[in-house]
Amino acid sequence: MTKPLLELTGISKSFPGVKALQGVEFTLNRGEVLVLVGENGAGKSTLMKILSGIYQRDEGTILVDGEQVEIPGPSAAQALGISIIHQEMNLMPDLTVAQNIFIGREPSVAGIIREGALNKQASELLTSLGINISAKTRVGDLTVAGQQMVEIAKALSYDSRVLIMDEPTSALTDNEVETLFELIESLREKGTGIVYISHRMEELKRLADRVVVLRDGEYIGQLDRDQIDVPTIIEMMVGRQINSEQRPEAKDFSQAETVLKVTGLSTKALLRDVGFELKKGEILGFAGLMGAGRTETARAVIGADSRTSGEIEVHGKRVRISQPADAVRSGIGYLSEDRKGVGLLLDQNVWQNTALASLNEFSVAGMMNDAKAKQVAESYVKDLRTKTPSVNQPVKLLSGGNQQKVVLAKWLVRDTDILIVDEPTRGIDVGAKEEIYRLLERLASEGKSIIVISSELPELLRIADRIVVMASGRITGELTNEDASQNRIMDYATKIAEEGELTL
Amino acid sequence: MSEAKTAAPKGSLNWKSWIQQGLAVGTLVLLFIFFSIMNPNFMQWSNISGILLATAGIGIMALGTTFVIATGGIDLSIGTGSTLAAVMTGVFAVNMGLPAWLGVLLGIASGALMGFINGFNVAFLRIPPFIATLAMMMVAQGLGLVLSGVAPIYFTEISWFSGIALGELIPGLPNGVLIMFVLAILAWVVLSRTKFGRIDLAIGSNEEATRLSGISTKRWTVLIYSVAGVFTAIAGIVMASRLSSAQPQMGVGLELQAIAAVIIGGTSLMGGRASIIGTVIGALIMSVLINGLRIMGVQSEWQFVASGVVIAIAVWFDSLRNRGSST
Amino acid sequence: MSEAKTAAPKGSLNWKSWIQQGLAVGTLVLLFIFFSIMNPNFMQWSNISGILLATAGIGIMALGTTFVIATGGIDLSIGTGSTLAAVMTGVFAVNMGLPAWLGVLLGIASGALMGFINGFNVAFLRIPPFIATLAMMMVAQGLGLVLSGVAPIYFTEISWFSGIALGELIPGLPNGVLIMFVLAILAWVVLSRTKFGRIDLAIGSNEEATRLSGISTKRWTVLIYSVAGVFTAIAGIVMASRLSSAQPQMGVGLELQAIAAVIIGGTSLMGGRASIIGTVIGALIMSVLINGLRIMGVQSEWQFVASGVVIAIAVWFDSLRNRGSST
Amino acid sequence: SSNGGGEGDGEGTGEGGDISIALVSKGFQHQFWQSVKQGAEEEAEAQGVSITFDGPAAETQVDSQLQMLQTAIDNRPDAIGYAALDPKACIPLFEQAKAADIPVVQFDAACESDYGNYLAATDGVAAGAVAAEHMAEAIGGEGKVGIVGHSQINSTGVERRDGFVEYLEENFPDIEIVDIQYGDGDHLKSADIAKAMLSAHPDLAGLYGTNEGSAIGIVNAANELGLEQGKVAIVGFDSGSAQIEAIKNGDMLGAVTQDPKSIGKITVQSALALINGEEVEEFTDTGSFWYDAENIDSEEIQAMIYE
Numbered sequence A: 001m002t003k004p005l006l007e008l009t010g011i012s013k014s015f016p017g018v019k020a021l022q023g024v025e026f027t028l029n030r031g032e033v034l035v036l037v038g039e040n041g042a043g044k045s046t047l048m049k050i051l052s053g054i055y056q057r058d059e060g061t062i063l064v065d066g067e068q069v070e071i072p073g074p075s076a077a078q079a080l081g082i083s084i085i086h087q088e089m090n091l092m093p094d095l096t097v098a099q100n101i102f103i104g105r106e107p108s109v110a111g112i113i114r115e116g117a118l119n120k121q122a123s124e125l126l127t128s129l130g131i132n133i134s135a136k137t138r139v140g141d142l143t144v145a146g147q148q149m150v151e152i153a154k155a156l157s158y159d160s161r162v163l164i165m166d167e168p169t170s171a172l173t174d175n176e177v178e179t180l181f182e183l184i185e186s187l188r189e190k191g192t193g194i195v196y197i198s199h200r201m202e203e204l205k206r207l208a209d210r211v212v213v214l215r216d217g218e219y220i221g222q223l224d225r226d227q228i229d230v231p232t233i234i235e236m237m238v239g240r241q242i243n244s245e246q247r248p249e250a251k252d253f254s255q256a257e258t259v260l261k262v263t264g265l266s267t268k269a270l271l272r273d274v275g276f277e278l279k280k281g282e283i284l285g286f287a288g289l290m291g292a293g294r295t296e297t298a299r300a301v302i303g304a305d306s307r308t309s310g311e312i313e314v315h316g317k318r319v320r321i322s323q324p325a326d327a328v329r330s331g332i333g334y335l336s337e338d339r340k341g342v343g344l345l346l347d348q349n350v351w352q353n354t355a356l357a358s359l360n361e362f363s364v365a366g367m368m369n370d371a372k373a374k375q376v377a378e379s380y381v382k383d384l385r386t387k388t389p390s391v392n393q394p395v396k397l398l399s400g401g402n403q404q405k406v407v408l409a410k411w412l413v414r415d416t417d418i419l420i421v422d423e424p425t426r427g428i429d430v431g432a433k434e435e436i437y438r439l440l441e442r443l444a445s446e447g448k449s450i451i452v453i454s455s456e457l458p459e460l461l462r463i464a465d466r467i468v469v470m471a472s473g474r475i476t477g478e479l480t481n482e483d484a485s486q487n488r489i490m491d492y493a494t495k496i497a498e499e500g501e502l503t504l
Numbered sequence B, C: 001m002s003e004a005k006t007a008a009p010k011g012s013l014n015w016k017s018w019i020q021q022g023l024a025v026g027t028l029v030l031l032f033i034f035f036s037i038m039n040p041n042f043m044q045w046s047n048i049s050g051i052l053l054a055t056a057g058i059g060i061m062a063l064g065t066t067f068v069i070a071t072g073g074i075d076l077s078i079g080t081g082s083t084l085a086a087v088m089t090g091v092f093a094v095n096m097g098l099p100a101w102l103g104v105l106l107g108i109a110s111g112a113l114m115g116f117i118n119g120f121n122v123a124f125l126r127i128p129p130f131i132a133t134l135a136m137m138m139v140a141q142g143l144g145l146v147l148s149g150v151a152p153i154y155f156t157e158i159s160w161f162s163g164i165a166l167g168e169l170i171p172g173l174p175n176g177v178l179i180m181f182v183l184a185i186l187a188w189v190v191l192s193r194t195k196f197g198r199i200d201l202a203i204g205s206n207e208e209a210t211r212l213s214g215i216s217t218k219r220w221t222v223l224i225y226s227v228a229g230v231f232t233a234i235a236g237i238v239m240a241s242r243l244s245s246a247q248p249q250m251g252v253g254l255e256l257q258a259i260a261a262v263i264i265g266g267t268s269l270m271g272g273r274a275s276i277i278g279t280v281i282g283a284l285i286m287s288v289l290i291n292g293l294r295i296m297g298v299q300s301e302w303q304f305v306a307s308g309v310v311i312a313i314a315v316w317f318d319s320l321r322n323r324g325s326s327t
Numbered sequence D: 001s002s003n004g005g006g007e008g009d010g011e012g013t014g015e016g017g018d019i020s021i022a023l024v025s026k027g028f029q030h031q032f033w034q035s036v037k038q039g040a041e042e043e044a045e046a047q048g049v050s051i052t053f054d055g056p057a058a059e060t061q062v063d064s065q066l067q068m069l070q071t072a073i074d075n076r077p078d079a080i081g082y083a084a085l086d087p088k089a090c091i092p093l094f095e096q097a098k099a100a101d102i103p104v105v106q107f108d109a110a111c112e113s114d115y116g117n118y119l120a121a122t123d124g125v126a127a128g129a130v131a132a133e134h135m136a137e138a139i140g141g142e143g144k145v146g147i148v149g150h151s152q153i154n155s156t157g158v159e160r161r162d163g164f165v166e167y168l169e170e171n172f173p174d175i176e177i178v179d180i181q182y183g184d185g186d187h188l189k190s191a192d193i194a195k196a197m198l199s200a201h202p203d204l205a206g207l208y209g210t211n212e213g214s215a216i217g218i219v220n221a222a223n224e225l226g227l228e229q230g231k232v233a234i235v236g237f238d239s240g241s242a243q244i245e246a247i248k249n250g251d252m253l254g255a256v257t258q259d260p261k262s263i264g265k266i267t268v269q270s271a272l273a274l275i276n277g278e279e280v281e282e283f284t285d286t287g288s289f290w291y292d293a294e295n296i297d298s299e300e301i302q303a304m305i306y307e
Ligand SMILES: Nc1ncnc2c1ncn2[C@@H]1O[C@H](COP(=O)(O)OP(=O)(O)OP(=O)(O)O)[C@@H](O)[C@H]1O
Pocket: A015, A016, A018, A019, A020, A038, A039, A040, A041, A042, A043, A044, A045, A046, A047, A087, A387, A388, A397, A398, A399, A400, A401, A402, A427, A429
């Protein structure tokens, strides 16, 4: 047998106040998909960043093809044939898709870039990957999902021997996920070694040749393909058992008060006559494919984007919402899907972010009561099991999933009657996910009303009392949880697409 | 949910911010030592208080600008704006003969108005801060000349006016310096202890995230620029008080010095990070440097060179501190 | 997913950038029409070519600075830097008596060196661009005075020197203007069609992402500032050629005008978005405005006010265009 | 009023009947230039001609000033008045004026062109010497003296400094000039410079400011430091109400004034003479005059100083 493609032993890495990795080891063979799992903050991304030259390890050895190597920077990683799809978007928003993918590698003649060839090359790549995005689109104009697809295309364009994917599907809907899996299959056949990080347990079985589990920066163990069993893995990850298969019991909301009523909502870009009602104590799910308009609906409702038409009633009263501050005043909070871009103050710390939507609550006559804000933040850190050395830690230093918990905490503190959560569990580990579901359920049972936008159908089926399905800026269907199934939802979500009305 | 505990190295942030100011203070102390050795007269109290007084104008401007820069904006109108505010004070208090205290208040109000217009242009008309305030800089310069009739307005009739900067409520310390320190403390409280300060930094950190958190970022932006305008006007009045007159071309070019003081003090032009103490120290570094070079009798042209080099080195030292944490 | 469609507005970028330049051009045309009506002399070719020639210095500086601003940086050293480069040319070609062409080349090289130092300080020493280039601005001002002996250096002995700006390879069009346009075309090609330009914009768009793409952003940053330094030096030499002399304080204060021209032209101070055509138009708007007000006989003090207001309005119009897309 | 020159003139040129004169000065914000402007405007009104008065924002902006001259030529006035910031850079434009047959009168500082050598100005070197003479007298011919200049480049700044320095070097070897620094004529900057000089040289006997801003800066410095009157002899330049006040109350020994109004007046007169084809004098020294507490109320001086 040939030497393994990649062999890591005794890798350790500390940050101030955090031991991110301690003596971690694993090997990766040619044509193998190795799935790395672990709770938020377990050290998965850190390990991969060491491999791709972004961080330097404190201890340990890295062998590539049996040869010890140093990886001092991203270009060294590229030279070794290692490329990475980052968990957090790392794209240049002002450049086009094609320009992003081939940055620094543009086809040129005498120093002049052949823009046509560049676009053609990118289009071919995107087509071959089944990604339906124009190569000339500015990346900043894409949705998070679109950006994630560009990240994937970019990493694949390097034609690497080792491909690291750090939660590539966290922002994707099932269709894109399917395409990605097909890609992974073909790469495996070509002999590429793949390290795949995910919190989606259902993906493990599909993909994994081997599963490696990390917990608190330590190597816990590994399972081969035939040993893979989700409950076992979860137990290795979190040290206890979790049942995630349950569905909410059917409730009758016909008598409940309508707390939010949206009618005739349209926007210039996409939405056409969107209308729905939300009852007191209800969890309403929004399903749809990438770009269906769920995020845009939420943003239009809270006044983050301008509407061309549409009326909003809260508790039966028409409200005028022209900016998010109006929405919050009317009791509507919105947790955005793009936590890094518009969800967090990255340079500020955990408690400052947690307090951001509730400054009035933490201040008297304009003077802040920081002690109270810290105390509340600490209680949410505990509640949500956010892994952070302290509430004084800048959020940019937290792992992706823990950042998400901070955003969630911000809205939980604000305690609005209506909460719209857009991809609330994006990047959150199974254990914590379950806790968030319970939290949302508890809030609903306390009389709050919640809209959950999610691209994970199991998630919607797990918590939503009712599911609205969108396609191409319209609402195409509505199902109670009882009637809903993944198939029925997909039917609605692709309805208009099949009728060919989607072209805008 | 109430008594959660975290195994946190508490106060680690404070420690860092102390180091930060420590480094700037270090530069300041080094300059002090160096100049004292070069010329013993440097350490006389009359010279020190002269340095402090020379810092007052730029220092006060810089304090206000710190709030603007904290949002990721910039205010180029502070130099000529301070002049216009002084001229307005003169117009009201001298030319129109209103009571002097009212003239001063109206002068400050005109500064607030300039700031308001800046903020409105930035937040609601979406003119980039650089251009909005550059335009205001030009308008203020022109109006200052027009309203003063291109001639100084003298406050000599108003007996207490020169006392604003030169009187000594605390014996030995000119009031202008006192005003700077009082405003600095006020600004420090506002930045670090109030909702205003919190939102100021939040906007600079991520405006959209702040907006989506239910904060009317536009209105706050207008307010922040208006507050900066008030500081600018006070700076103008303090400088005018030193001269007992509003000189219509006084403030030209001071904006870059004030902004430099802010950045030397560790506030980031990208927004989201600001230090009031740093700003004061930054302003002091600039004045001490210039005064020291003058007292050493360094030729004017070499003063430029030396100042440039020292400022670069000071900020470079400061950036070393950040090495570890970022990447 | 193969059948999922995205509503990507194809080619929207080009369309948008046309509108953008269209609006700036619109302002320019409006100004032309207005001033021609106010004073028929405005439209004389000698006045037009005068405006163009007056634009050359700032315009060339602004072109170089566009590359720096595209990275999200800023270059405050262009004003005094252009002066220093002109003085260096004088020192080499006149004082030291080297062949004049060599003097010019060495003058340009000294501009590149200034840019190199700026870039090094920004990229490797992590000094914020504002401070790094402010320091260079002061150093250049001082060195310009020192090296010139605080007096103009005259190029009158070098017969062809004034031809650099004032000769007419194309009859009726001063060479200085020609140089500006040639450099603009060059800069346009470089920005939009070369790896240099692509990386320039990538750094401004997201430096970290660019670095993670395996690009040595630091080295490119140094190169970008150096290139800007070359433009600055050429600007200085063109201005010196107009005056047949290196005036040791010639460029003081021009930096803000040049940066304003860049931003009026639609380049974002945040980086990532830049327009060379816009920069040229921005520089022209500034000159036309000043020249037009002068030729109308508007008083100097009102010229400030009018310029400020027009610049704000021009950029506000421009920002209207962006309304729809962002938010 | 300061409004006299502006608006009417653009139209004036168009109507043809009026005589228009375009004055391009070195600046407009300083009191000195405002007085030149005033003198010119008064004369213009008396003669029934219209004038424009323009100047760059700072006296370093040679380029901008040339642009103003170019604009003036393009406007085809009947005559141009020009104060050269740089003696050589203006030569090509003077050729243009010559070609366009526009007479040029110069004031304050000359252009080294063959065309238009009519000049109304002050001899700055001589004026500096006048200041030095009184300084030497006041400090008894010995001691340390500092200079707060307003420009190390601008001809007026250089001449007033050099005249002062040379006079002392020649006549008073016991007077040491310990420091020369430049405050751009900015009151505050000059005050801070003067304070630094006084700190560095506690035994300083005299300070000389080369223009109004520099001189007032020195006075302010002495006041802020609480120096007793007369401990340091302060000699100034130009006038303005603060300076007049300082001289009257003894804070300042005295100052040299020029006659800017006459410069403006003579410039307009010469321009009119040239338009009418008359001969004018090549050079008019408008003179520099010492004034102090004693002679300040005399008629000659009152005519020359301005508030
Ligand atoms: N630059 C840094 N400075 C300080 N601490 C860091 C830094 N980067 C990561 N950490 C910490 O290291 C630990 C591991 O983080 P890492 O991002 O590797 O987790 P992860 O397993 O990828 O989690 P997730 O599933 O949430 O993405 C976390 O506690 C995180 O807060």
